[in-house]
Amino acid sequence: MSDQERILKFQIFRYNPQKKGDKPRMVTYEVKEAVGMTIFIALNDIREQQDPSLQFDFVCRAGICGSCAMVVNGSPTLACRTMTSTFKDGLIKLLPLPGFELIGDLSVNTGKFMRAMSERVESWIHDRNADKVNFEKLEERMDPDVADEIYELERCVECGCCVSACATKRMRPDFLSAVGFMRLARFSLDPRDKRSDEDFYEIMGDDDGVFGCMTLLGCEDYCPKDLPHQTQIAYLRRKMVLVK
Amino acid sequence: MKVIYTDSLVIGGGLAGLRVAIASMQRGYDTIVLSLVPAKRSHSAAAQGGMQASLGATVKGDGDDEEVHFGDTVRGSDWGCDQDVARMFVNTAPKAIRQLTAWGVPWSRVSAGDREVVMNGKKVTITEKKEAHGLISSRDFGGTKKWRTCFTSDGTGHTMLYSMDNKAIQMGIPVHERKEAIALIHEGGVCYGAIVRDLITGELMAYVAKATTIATGGYGRLYAITTNSVISEGIGNAIALETGIATLGNMEAVQFHPTAIVPVGILTTEGCRGDGGLLLDKDGYRFMPDYEPDKKELASRDVVSRRILEHMRKGKGVASRYGDHIWLDITLLGRKHIEKNLREVKEICEYFLGIDPAKEYIPVRPTQHYSMGGIRTKATGESQTLKGLFAAGEASCWDLHGFNRLGGNSVAETVVAGMIVGEFVADYCAQNPLNVSGTTIEYFMKQEEQKITDLLTRDSGENPFELKVQMQKIMMDDVGIFRNAKDLEKAVEELKVLNQRAKNIALRNRISSSNPELVEAIRVPKMIKVAQCIAYGAMLRTESRGAHSREDYPARNDKDWLKRTLTTWKDDSTGLPEVTYEDLDIMKMELPPASRGYGVDNTVHHPDTARREAQIEEIKKANPGADRFKLQELLNPIPIPEKFKGKNERIGRGFK
Ligand SMILES: Cc1cc2nc3c(=O)[nH]c(=O)nc-3n(C[C@H](O)[C@H](O)[C@H](O)COP(=O)(O)OP(=O)(O)OC[C@H]3O[C@@H](n4cnc5c(N)ncnc54)[C@H](O)[C@@H]3O)c2cc1C
Ligand code: SF4
Ligand code: SF4
Ligand code: FES
Numbered sequence: 001m002s003d004q005e006r007i008l009k010f011q012i013f014r015y016n017p018q019k020k021g022d023k024p025r026m027v028t029y030e031v032k033e034a035v036g037m038t039i040f041i042a043l044n045d046i047r048e049q050q051d052p053s054l055q056f057d058f059v060c061r062a063g064i065c066g067s068c069a070m071v072v073n074g075s076p077t078l079a080c081r082t083m084t085s086t087f088k089d090g091l092i093k094l095l096p097l098p099g100f101e102l103i104g105d106l107s108v109n110t111g112k113f114m115r116a117m118s119e120r121v122e123s124w125i126h127d128r129n130a131d132k133v134n135f136e137k138l139e140e141r142m143d144p145d146v147a148d149e150i151y152e153l154e155r156c157v158e159c160g161c162c163v164s165a166c167a168t169k170r171m172r173p174d175f176l177s178a179v180g181f182m183r184l185a186r187f188s189l190d191p192r193d194k195r196s197d198e199d200f201y202e203i204m205g206d207d208d209g210v211f212g213c214m215t216l217l218g219c220e221d222y223c224p225k226d227l228p229h230q231t232q233i234a235y236l237r238r239k240m241v242l243v244k
Numbered sequence: 245m246k247v248i249y250t251d252s253l254v255i256g257g258g259l260a261g262l263r264v265a266i267a268s269m270q271r272g273y274d275t276i277v278l279s280l281v282p283a284k285r286s287h288s289a290a291a292q293g294g295m296q297a298s299l300g301a302t303v304k305g306d307g308d309d310e311e312v313h314f315g316d317t318v319r320g321s322d323w324g325c326d327q328d329v330a331r332m333f334v335n336t337a338p339k340a341i342r343q344l345t346a347w348g349v350p351w352s353r354v355s356a357g358d359r360e361v362v363m364n365g366k367k368v369t370i371t372e373k374k375e376a377h378g379l380i381s382s383r384d385f386g387g388t389k390k391w392r393t394c395f396t397s398d399g400t401g402h403t404m405l406y407s408m409d410n411k412a413i414q415m416g417i418p419v420h421e422r423k424e425a426i427a428l429i430h431e432g433g434v435c436y437g438a439i440v441r442d443l444i445t446g447e448l449m450a451y452v453a454k455a456t457t458i459a460t461g462g463y464g465r466l467y468a469i470t471t472n473s474v475i476s477e478g479i480g481n482a483i484a485l486e487t488g489i490a491t492l493g494n495m496e497a498v499q500f501h502p503t504a505i506v507p508v509g510i511l512t513t514e515g516c517r518g519d520g521g522l523l524l525d526k527d528g529y530r531f532m533p534d535y536e537p538d539k540k541e542l543a544s545r546d547v548v549s550r551r552i553l554e555h556m557r558k559g560k561g562v563a564s565r566y567g568d569h570i571w572l573d574i575t576l577l578g579r580k581h582i583e584k585n586l587r588e589v590k591e592i593c594e595y596f597l598g599i600d601p602a603k604e605y606i607p608v609r610p611t612q613h614y615s616m617g618g619i620r621t622k623a624t625g626e627s628q629t630l631k632g633l634f635a636a637g638e639a640s641c642w643d644l645h646g647f648n649r650l651g652g653n654s655v656a657e658t659v660v661a662g663m664i665v666g667e668f669v670a671d672y673c674a675q676n677p678l679n680v681s682g683t684t685i686e687y688f689m690k691q692e693e694q695k696i697t698d699l700l701t702r703d704s705g706e707n708p709f710e711l712k713v714q715m716q717k718i719m720m721d722d723v724g725i726f727r728n729a730k731d732l733e734k735a736v737e738e739l740k741v742l743n744q745r746a747k748n749i750a751l752r753n754r755i756s757s758s759n760p761e762l763v764e765a766i767r768v769p770k771m772i773k774v775a776q777c778i779a780y781g782a783m784l785r786t787e788s789r790g791a792h793s794r795e796d797y798p799a800r801n802d803k804d805w806l807k808r809t810l811t812t813w814k815d816d817s818t819g820l821p822e823v824t825y826e827d828l829d830i831m832k833m834e835l836p837p838a839s840r841g842y843g844v845d846n847t848v849h850h851p852d853t854a855r856r857e858a859q860i861e862e863i864k865k866a867n868p869g870a871d872r873f874k875l876q877e878l879l880n881p882i883p884i885p886e887k888f889k890g891k892n893e894r895i896g897r898g899f900k
Contacts, residue, residue, distance in 0.1 A: 018445065018757035035565065036507060036596070048709040052761035053753040057281070059473045062510040063595055064402070064588065065285040081595040103422075103444055104758050111282030111421045115413065124414040125348045135342040136890040136899075141378030142353050148584075150350035151396050154403055158284055192348065 006033045008042065008084055011093040012054070016104040026093075027051075039072065039079040039092070043106075055105040063224070066157030069164070070106050071095040076161040078224045079106075097164045110160040117180050121203055123187070126195045146191065153186040153232065155225045162229065165218030174208045178219030178229050181210060185232040188239070200236075201243040210236045245689055246449040250276045251673045253437050253451050255425045255480060256459030257283030259401075259655060260637025262408045263662020264457050264669055265417050271670035276451065277419040278440060280475050283409045287461050287473040288658065291401025292513035292588050294383060294393035295659075296652035297337040300894045301354050301379035303372050304391035309894065310334040311872055312389050315835060317650060320387045320544055322790035322800060323837040324494065324646025324808070324828075328623050328882045331834065333644050333660050335884060338892040340659040341380065341394055348407040351380045352395055352585075362520025362577055364540065365530070375895055383585075384518040385651040387544035393652035398513055398588045401655055408659075423449075426766055428456065428483050428490075428633065429680065429688045435490075435633035436680040438483070439692045441766070446757035448692055450685045455672045457625075457634040457665070458484060459658075462615035466775045467724075468716040470612040471504050471511035480639045482770030484619045485777065485821070488814040490630040493620030493641030493826075495774070495811055496781035499649060499791045500725050501613035502548040507566035509611045510596055512589045514651040517541040519585060521574040523552065524605065525560040528571075536842060546648045546791040547842045549610035553725055556609075564607065571605035578602070610725055614638070614654065616645045616791065617778070620810055620826075623883065625665030629812075632676065634669050636661040643808065647790025667885045696756065699765050705750030708764040715742055715772050723779045728795045732783035739776045740819045746772050777811045777821050784823055785809065787848075802837050802850040806830065830856045834880040871900075 008031045015024035029046045040061045047054045056079075059067040063081035070079050073093050084092065100108035117123070133140075162178035169175045181204070187193045188200055204210045213233055220229040252268035254261045257279030269275045279286065300308035313334040318325055345351060356377035358369050385393040396403040412419065425438040429450065437453040460480025464472025484490040502523070503512045517523070522530050523541055535551040536543040543551070552570055555561070561568030574582060574589070579602040582590055586601075593601040619635035620628055621642050627633040636642070637658040642665075644657050722735035746769035753761045787801035788794045807825040814822060830836055830852035837853050839845035863878055864870075870878065873891065891899040 016758065019755060038508075038596070047760060051753075052709070052751070052764075053755075053759060055758060055760060059281055059285045059475055060287070060290050061474055061508075062290065063591060064290050065281075065287075065473070067281065067285050081591075083595070083598075107758075111285070114282060114284070115419070118410065118413050122414070124410040125346070127346070130346045133343070133346040135339040135346070137342075137893045138895065139342045139345045139380060142350075143378060144353035144355040144381075147350045147353045148397070151352075151399065151403065154350060154406060155399060157289075157402075158282075190348070190350070192346070 006090050007031070008033050008090045008092060010042065010046065011091070012106065013095045014105055015102070016055070017102060018104065033084055033090070037084045039082045039084065040068065042084055043079070055103065055107040057107050064157065066159035069097050069110070069159040069161050071097060071164070076164045076222050078159060097160050099164045099169055100160060110158065113160065113163070114158040114179070117176070117183070120176070121180050121183050123183050125190065125192050127192055140192070142191065146189070150186060150190050153182055153189065153227065156182050156227055157225060159224060161222045161224060162219035165222040167216055167218060168212055168214050172208060172212055175212055176204060176209050178233070181233055181236055182227055182229065185236055197239055197243050201240055204236065205240050205243065210240055245686065246447065247685060248276070248449060248451050249678070250274045250451065250453045252455050252457070252669055253453035254278070254457045254459060255438060256461065256637070256639065257419050258286035258288040258459060258461055258637060259405055259408055259658035260662050261457065261459030262412050263659050264459060264636050264666040266412055266415060267663060267666020268670045268673060269415050269417050273670055273673045275417055277412070277417060278423045278425055278451065279419055279421050280424055280443065282421050283412070283419045284405055286405060287476055288405045288655065289402045290473060291655045292398040292511070293385065293515040293518070294395035294400045294652045295341060295404065295655045296385070296388070296392045296650065297341040297394055297656060298334065298390070298392055299338055299341065299380055299382065299394065300390065301376045302382050302391050303370055303376070304384065305382050308390035308392055310892070313337070313392060316388045317644065317653060318835045319840050320648055320650040321646025322648055322840060323802070323806065324497070324789055326623065326643035327833050327835065327880060329642050329644050331876070331880055331882050332623065332664060332884045333657065336660045336663060336888045337656050339888055340656065340663055344404060344407055344659065345380065347411045349403045350396055352397060354379050354381045365520070365522055365576065379895065383515060384542065385514050386517065386542045386548065387650045393518065395515065397584065398515055398586050404655060404659070424479070425483060427688055427692050428487050429685055430487055430489065430630060431680055431684040433489060434631040436678070439688050443763065444758050446759065448689060450689055452678070452680060452685060454676055454678050455632055455634060455669045457636060457669055458619055458639050459635065459637045460639045462638040463774055464612050464615065466716065466719050466771055466778065467612035468720040469509040471501055471509055472612070477767055477771055478774040479767055479770055481618055482774050484633065484635070485773060485811070485813050486770070487630055488812065490627045490633055491620045491810045491812050492777055493617055493643060494647065494809050495617035495777040496785055496792050496809060497616035497647045497790060498612060498778060499545060499614035499616060500549040500610040501545060502552055502610050503572050503608040504611035504613070505592065505597060506564065506569040506607045506609050508596055510592055511613070512572060512592065512606060512608060513586070516572060516574050516586060516589060519581065520577055521572055522576070524571040524573050525555060526562045527560070531555050531560065538841070543842055544648055544840070545651060546793070549725055550793060552610055562607065569607045569609040572608045573605050574601055575603060575605070614649055616647060616649055617641050620808070624668040625661065626668065626672070632672065634665055636665045647792055663888065664885060667887065696762070699749060699751055699762065700754045700756060702748070702750040705748040706745050708749050708761065708768045711742055711746055711749070712764065712768050712771065715739065715775050719775055719778070723782055726793055726795050727782055729783065732779060735779040736776070736783055739772060739779055742772050743776060743819060773813060780820060781809045781811060781823060799846040799848055801848040802853065803848045806837065806850055832880070834876065836860070
């Protein structure tokens with residue numbers, strides 16, 4: 001961390017669709033950089049000191065909850081864990097995540113999208129006995145390595161970076177996207193989920209599903225949790241090809 | 245006026261809220277969840293370390309059961325908790341975790357055979373039993389006799405919340421996101437839902453319900469530096485307080501976590517120390533064994549936080565531009581362990597500190613972390629004073645934690661309380677008709693509309709952001725880890741002034757729809773009131789208990805203070821809340837007060853303690869054949885819902 005004080009220039013997309021007559025535009029704000037400053041700190045500074053109407057979403061501010069994805073100098077990423085010191089020229093351009101409904105300025109409705117995704121892939125354990133388990137008894141055993149592997153795929157924070165970085169999604173509005181594939185991969189790996197490959201085929205065996213993916217891997221490049229999109233998409237595809 | 249009717253309204257989409265919603269939905273009641281953010285982004289997702297449940301599958305958990313968990317919890321609370329609740333909790337926690345397993349949480353599992361762990365700074369090999377292979381594993385946490393904290397790598401909260409929300413989605417429970425409850429609707433001492441503001445359109449709506457549950461989490465953001473998320477602002481507590489009827493319990497009981505990174509206050513989990521990490525001072529010296537030779541780094545949280553501060557006050561802290569800190573050393577755990585079991589910690593170190601924790605020490609210091617206080621409820625989760633209002637999770641003072649909560653007991657509380665309180669919510673829905681008048685709904689709606697109109701039309705006045713910063717600073721400086729009369733009196737006075745000033749907030753951005761400044765303007769006066777409850781309660785409590793540590797009254801004083809603080813705010817025009825107390829009855833305690841076993845015991849004992857001890861001895865003598873279940877029933881018969889009464893199975897001992 002350098003001790004030198006810089007003036008950062010933030011160029012921020014501004015537009016409030018709730019406000020009659022408002023038009024999309026870029027507005028520049030100057031902020032004095034502090035040591036250890038993140039975009040989270042800087043945006044709050046702008047809101048408190050300069051423009052109280054500026055909209056953005058942070059919750060955990062620790063890179064854990066997935067609320068704060070936005071396009072930072074061209075790359076979709078989690079803003080809360082992006083340090084301003086990583087931008088050598090002190091210019092930071094912020095745009096809302098494309099591919100989602102805009103709420104205002106940098107705030108987009110990823111929640112609505114993700115709930116729909118969960119409903120579409122039926123993001124839960126399918127087991128008729130799940131609600132009948134006798135929880136007084138020892139839990140069902142699971143291979144420790146399998147448990148770890150499931151967790152690896154469950155680390156997705158539904159931030160939406162993969163969706164916004166996906167070329168296919170831009171052309172096909174109903175494309176399931178990498179976040180959905182990752183969720184399906186997670187459940188198909190889970191021995192507790194009793195769905196068959198045919199069941200999964202119903203969900204993703206078409207061009208809005210895994211066959212529409214062009215494997216350009218924007219998802220893998222921008223996933224802030226470094227999830228293994230490439231391997232999982234390839235795995236799902238092989239599995240689905242075998243079904244029919 | 246938009247009015248939405250339901251049976252069970254749940255305010256909060258974290259672990260506690262979702263679990264209550266699932267329970268009332270399962271029983272067939274129409275249920276709606278409200279949340280400021282998408283449910284999966286609730287603060288529960290940030291819990292890293294784990295959930296306590298006495299499964300005892302790992303070899304280091306051998307011999308663990310409800311009794312041991314109960315003892316740890318009560319001792320941890322410094323005897324401030326409600327022992328009926330602690331009892332229901334420890335008996336239900338194994339069921340809760342097993343249910344979550346069926347719902348999808350990929351808990352880390354026991355792997356049979358040898359594995360290397362770090363204990364007391366040294367590598368040792370432990371051998372896991374063959375018959376435990378594949379069962380849920382657990383790790384060591386502070387203040388526990390056994391390794392009881394079950395975990396998913398270090399994403400425990402994330403995986404629990406995802407499974408819980410997925411279950412809610414499966415059941416079709418609607419979660420109304422980006423909605424904020426800003427007032428409760430009540431009539432004749434009964435709560436009937438809430439006035440809710442849509443954070444996108446700004447529209448005000450009345451959600452009218454038979455039963456209303458507040459599960460809005462903690463109030464860490466009343467402090468300048470906290471591990472809590474930015475939405476943990478105590479609004480749920482505030483709207484309960486503003487009814488003038490519901491009470492808040494033990495608001496002065498605020499926990500500081502020993503190891504949050506400096507300066508931003510992001511948490512590094514207790515799992516770091518549980519897995520063998522050490523605390524070092526500026527000389528690289530491991531100081532905890534000097535203070536707590538027995539439990540060392542794994543003493544209870546409040547104790548470790550105080551010891552760190554004590555040590556820093558002796559000039560042993562590491563100086564930095566952000567003030568002193570100490571080091572957390574996890575390098576000795578090795579890269580492989582860190583990258584697997586402490587990966588979130590590693591990411592946090594990389595992104596926010598630019599360091600590699602497998603090679604470098606982490607700068608940490610005690611930071612506000614958990615709110616033991618909250619909406620005071622009966623063991624059923626219902627407010628003692630406002631019918632039809634329930635609370636669960638961190639927002640409540642169900643009173644599992646007393647004056648200090650054990651690590652891992654909070655996410656456990658959210659799901660256990662969710663199960664138990666959820667049943668009582670459903671019972672309430674079954675027994676009570678929706679009997680609220682249109683005039684009442686309209687009255688509360690008008691009142692909130694008027695407040696917002698005032699805010700949007702006032703020409704000049706206070707800046708809400710500035711008021712908040714001032715409040716946070718007062719709380720940090722004067723109502724922190726070590727407290728004294730002088731600081732607390734000052735805090736109480738200064739907050740009173742802020743309360744007055746907050747009645748005169750004016751906005752620069754005067755639109756009623758999506759508007760962060762308006763959100764702030766609605767919240768800040770509420771937050772200040774909650775802060776006042778904490779500061780005032782702390783000032784009045786002239787003893788030290790758990791996390792409430794008075795320099796001028798260092799002893800725990802059971803004789804005068806074995807009681808719970810209850811706060812109400814009946815008249816908005818007065819500058820201070822009203823404080824009363826609720827006695828804890830030693831003669832009903834399963835575990836009468838004793839020393840917690842840290843430092844010198846200077847407890848001022850209550851005369852009942854000795855009487856109860858003698859009585860327990862007699863009961864034991866009179867029932868020589870009684871097993872632990874029978875004894876518990878004799879000492880503490882509790883009203884646990886039928887569904888959760890059964891005994892829990894463990895390997896090697898069955899249901900014994
Ligand atoms: C960094 C960190 C790590 C932790 N690690 C652990 C751990 O390892 N083990 C452990 O046991 N505990 C841990 N805890 C504590 C534990 O995570 C929390 O106490 C617990 O998750 C709280 O859950 P909850 O359901 O009560 O509230 P939350 O998860 O905070 O949810 C609150 C909900 O209420 C909603 N809400 C709030 N106000 C309103 C309003 N006015 N209107 C509508 N909705 C509202 C929010 O949107 C949110 O959905 C940790 C805490 C922190 C800060
Ligand atoms: S590989 Fe490319 S097309 Fe396929 S999901 Fe990822 S970004 Fe989209
Ligand atoms: S897969 Fe990665 S990029 Fe996509 S939503 Fe999940 S965490 Fe974000
Ligand atoms: S605010 Fe939670 S990930 Fe950025």
